[in-house]
Amino acid sequence: MHTLSRLALLVLAFLTLTPQARADEGMWLPLLLKQLNEADMQKKGLKLTAEQIYSVNQGSLKDAVVQFGGGCTGEIISAEGLLLTNHHCGYSQIQQHSSVENDYLTKGYWAMNREQELPNPGLTATFIVRMEDVTSQVLMGVPKTNVQEVDREKLVQTNIQRVAQAAVQGTHYQAFIRPFYNGNEYYMFVTEVFQDIRLVGAPPSSIGKFGGDTDNWAWPRHTGDFSIFRIYAGPDNKPAAYSKDNVPFKPRHHLPISLAGVQPGDFTLVFGFPGRTNEYLTSWGVEETYSVSNPAKIKVRDAKLKVLNTDMAASDKVRIQYAAKYASIANYWKKWIGENRGLKKLDAVTRKQQQETVFQQWANSGDEARKAAYGTLLPQLQRSYTAARDYTLARDYVTEAALGIELIAVTNSLLPLAEMVENKVPAAELATAVEKAKKGTANFFRNYSAPTDRKVAVALLPLYATGTPTALLPAYVKALPKQFPGAAGWATYVNQLYSTSRLTSNESAQALLDEVANGNARALLDDPAAKLASAITSNYRTAILPTYTAATDNIALLQRTYVAGLRQQQPERTFYPDANSTLRVAYGQVQPYQPADGTQYEFYTTLDGIMEKADPTNPEFEVPARLAELYQTKDYGPYAYKGSVPVAFIATNHTTGGNSGSPVINGRGELIGTNFDRNWEGTMSDIMFDPDRVRNITLDVRYMLFVVDKFAGAKHLVNEMTLVDNPNDVKPESGKKVKKVKVKKANAKTAA
Incomplete structure (x- = not known):
């Protein structure tokens, strides 16, 4: 009786420590959203179906998400291949184009026409065409017991090479296969890799890296962490090496951009390529x-x-x-x-x-x-x-x-x-x-x-x-x-x-x-x-x-x-696989948090906070004269909220390295921001997730638009984008019917 009681207590403690996967924990395979997550996501505020997020047969949200280079994510924000990612994701490209004479890192760079968009040899943008469970093919002929790990891995890799090659034979696509649940399952990803990616715009480091290392991994955050590129393709809209004859890529889907803002409790979806987690570590x-x-x-x-x-x-x-x-x-x-x-x-x-x-x-x-x-x-x-x-x-x-x-x-x-x-x-x-x-x-x-x-x-x-x-x-x-x-x-x-x-x-x-x-x-x-x-x-x-x-x-x-x-022991639990640089969905809600006793953080920051942190004697907190001028004149355009410009917000999404640059999307499938960091108190989420402490930090899309439009004067880029400010402008049954709104100057009482 004593043993049974002790075991019961241990089980109770274990269930308390490892709750059912919830909206704010997990990095989910888009392929499996219908069976695992759709109902829960819709309960939390999603207005779309799983098919509108991931589809092979029609344009869906996945077709607006790319792996940017080898370690970040980017999103397509126009019908002409305009790509948004983080400033720190594009940093090495900006640096390669910089010199003491043309210091784009410090001063920023904006292409005012297509001819000024700068090529970046070696940079790629990778779309996921489709995913497939290939566990049975990969493990075919692989002994379950009495085999050394190195020998097992050789058999697995041989099968992976065979299956991946067969999947793309005769096409311009590529394919790779990754292990999931520590090698208990395998999934194949068929990809389309574009090679001609050009730098379009980047704010100065005083915006793109505002706060520097002091604010890195921290909240409140006031960093305009974004850069803009464009994907170019051959005349057939397929990947092609750099050529002056290449044309802007026409995507299957691009993300409409919401001007409506966010409030606590709002549904958020992060779509990207998280790098590595170890949630099931002993x-x-x-x-x-x-x-x-x-x-x-x-x-x-x-x-x-x-x-x-x-x-x-x-x-x-x-x-x-x-x-x-x-x-x-x-x-x-x-x-x-x-x-x-x-x-x-x-x-x-x-x-x-x-x-x-x-x-x-x-x-x-x-x-x-x-x-x-x-x-x-x-x-x-x-x-x-x-x-x-x-x-x-x-x-x-x-x-x-x-x-x-x-x-x-x-x-x-x-x-x-x-x-x-x-x-x-x-x-x-x-x-x-x-x-x-x-x-x-x-x-x-x-x-x-x-x-x-x-x-x-x-x-x-x-x-x-x-x-x-x-x-x-x-x-x-x-x-x-x-x-x-x-x-x-x-x-x-x-x-x-x-x-x-x-x-x-x-x-x-x-x-x-x-x-x-x-x-x-x-x-x-x-x-x-x-x-x-x-x-x-x-x-x-x-x-x-x-x-x-x-x-x-x-x-x-x-x-x-x-x-x-663990999966056998807890059959009632919905397990998610650790991150491994493959396309995943994380979802949660906009929420403030309390990092320590007596400290409560709001869910968003504004331009006011930038000016409060401004320090001309500290390179990490310098404010460009043009930005200070816009602040003084309150020339915020349609991007204002409560008399200022929103800069960043936080939510409970489960993210990690590789999610940098990921689109943060509202329940209607509209872009509301770009993920760029986590809070310092939540960085242990690669190993153990705590919903009370973990927050992903998102650049509010309105600050990006404000910088591009008002600060840089690159209005032509904003005109390329599809802006919506009314929840009814995007109809969830199609995900495509978008009313383009006219950008007008708004007063300080513009609603979020």
């Missing part, structure tokens, strides 16, 4: 993240950011060279700090342990088949995490600290050329490889400062040497403190390294590569940077990677079984 996985990986990565990036910040402040050239790199490094540095704070506040490890106690009780109380499948699962997971711990830490220090030094990273990328020489590959093959390396090296040095990287090396090499478990540190690195003793030893070594290496400038690096092309491998291998890079990476491949891979492969196998067991 307590040992959470503990490893919290106590091992995150602290190490935070420490390394903190040191690197301090160096970059100093040098970027001292030189406009360095600032432009490192702008995109700095933003990328800083973004996850602050995210990991917030994630750890959130995990601590939720007592995430303890909660996971409680869940595992209930799971173990369930496994032990079942029939022999259940006991055999799940009875020893959790202890095996614990042993695997314990075995991997030092190797995980060593791997983090290699990737973050050692390879965070650009000289080591670029040198490591060139080392295979020496191997080609020593292996006596054909001369033509070597020449091709060297020529490719020379082009890549030249591009690398465009955004490289050797003096800055030297300072980074002085900061990071000691962290790498002391943070890596001693047994896993290369002998070459262990010997350096003896060769260069004293407090200044590392600085002395680094100064010698950078003074003698031929890989610190483009000119000397190109000359070195010419020698390699002529068969002189020693020219590269004897370079001091190559000696250091080779010692670190060869040690990584031989002493760290094999054990790390074996342990993580075993964790992957056990985790797949654990997730299958």
